[in-house]
Amino acid sequence: MSSTRRKTTPPTDDELAEQLRTAGLRRTEPRIAVLRHMGKVGRPVAHAEVAAALAKLGLDRVSVYRVLVDLARVKILTRMDLGDHVWRFDLVRGATSHAMEHPHFVCVSCGSVACLPEKAVQISARPGLDAPRAVRKRRVEVQLKGE
Helix, strand or coil: CCCCCCCCCCCCCHHHHHHHHHCCCCCCCHHHHHHHHHHCCCEEEEEEHHHHHHHHHHHHHHHHHHHHHHHHHHEEEEEEECCCCCCCEEEEECCHHHHHCEEEECCCCCCCEEEECCHHHHCCCCCCCCCHHHHHCCCCEEEEEEE
16 A cells, blocks of 8 residues: 555445444444544544544534444444553554554654554564464554654
């Protein structure tokens, strides 16, 4: 995958509703709003950030959290802890999560997450048979932390 992202047309509400139906969830306005928001941000975000962005729509923090957990349960979103004990959610794209597409920088002061170009970190070691299964299958997330 290239480090530059192509601009794509955001999915329609009907397409988002179909994604929910396929995953076994009913279409609700909070679910559509969360999915729409997650598609716009394009990076792992904490519950508080999503709740703040959707508060203007009248969605409370508890409802947003329940939607995020429901979407993670059916694998529309991934839920990850980047080592700071804050759950972040991100859209699953294809067979891998966004976090596995390229490395991320996590600011230890403010907790923000920034996407780094794929080539920012090069892993040159070939995993041997004694390497953890996730490394052998190349299902590894790379994170850099700092200020």
